[in-house]
Amino acid sequence: MKDVVEVLKVRRYKAGYEVREEKVLSHDEGMPKGDTLIIKSAYTPSGVYVGNPKNAYFLCKTKGIKPEKSKTDHDVCSIGFCEAEQKWYGWSHRAIFGFGVGDVVAEGDCTNSSGWTDKYLKDHPEDDLSLPVGFTAKTLEDAKRMAVAFAESVS
Numbered sequence: 222m223k224d225v226v227e228v229l230k231v232r233r234y235k236a237g238y239e240v241r242e243e244k245v246l247s248h249d250e251g252m253p254k255g256d257t258l259i260i261k262s263a264y265t266p267s268g269v270y271v272g273n274p275k276n277a278y279f280l281c282k283t284k285g286i287k288p289e290k291s292k293t294d295h296d297v298c299s300i301g302f303c304e305a306e307q308k309w310y311g312w313s314h315r316a317i318f319g320f321g322v323g324d325v326v327a328e329g330d331c332t333n334s335s336g337w338t339d340k341y342l343k344d345h346p347e348d349d350l351s352l353p354v355g356f357t358a359k360t361l362e363d364a365k366r367m368a369v370a371f372a373e374s375v376s
Contacts, residue, residue, distance in 0.1 A: 224248075226257055236281040238263050238288070240274045265289070270297045272314070280317075286310050291369045299372040300365070309365040311372035320367035326356040331374040332367050348373075 224246040233239045240263050247256040263277030264270055271277045271288050280286045285305050288298035300311050308319035318331070326332045335342060335351040342349050350366075350373045358364040 229259070233266070234281070236278070238265060238271055238277045238281045240264075240277070265298060272298075276314075280310075280312070284310070291372050299376065300368045302361075302365075307361065309361065309368035311368035311370070311375075313372060313376040316371075316375045318368075318371050320358060320364040320371070322358050322361060322364060324358045324364065324367060326352045326354055326367065328354050332356075332370040334374050335370075336374040336376065 225243050226246060227244040228241050229244060230242040231239055232241075240261055242259060242261050244257050244259055247258050261274050262270065263272055263274050265288055269288070269290055271280065277288075280288055280301060284303055286301035286303045288301040290296075290298055291300045291311070299313060300309060302309055303319065306319060306321065308321040310317060310319045312318070316331070320332075332352050333354055335349040337345070337348055350370045352367060352370050356363075356367075358367055
């Protein structure tokens with residue numbers, strides 16, 4: 222995670238997110254240690270990181286998704302609910318997908334794969350959030366489980 226030195230500006234949007242202009246310590250290779258950069262990042266109103274402003278606009282404004290953390294100990298939003306579509310979405314910087322009541326996990330779906338290696342899962346079975354083939358979302362809570370599994374798989 223980035224080391225925020227100072228929040229320079231905050232702009233709040235009606236779509237349910239805010240963009241902060243931040244001075245951060247650089248951790249990029251090839252830059253002098255301790256250099257600072259000015260970046261813009263998007264957060265939920267409660268201060269949870271969503272991503273860059275372009276992604277936050279797409280999620281919140283374009284899609285109408287309310288981002289949230291998939292686990293309480295996470296520090297980044299990777300799932301969210303879209304009231305208009307009655308779908309839970311899961312995403313990473315690589316992919317996004319929505320799940321609703323009636324959706325079914327099929328062989329080869331990201332929801333059917335944890336994204337972890339078998340060796341890792343042998344030592345950390347609690348990190349396997351994948352769902353079995355044939356799992357059907359009968360409720361929105363089931364659809365949320367699918368979104369969480371998807372987000373974990375593509376992260």
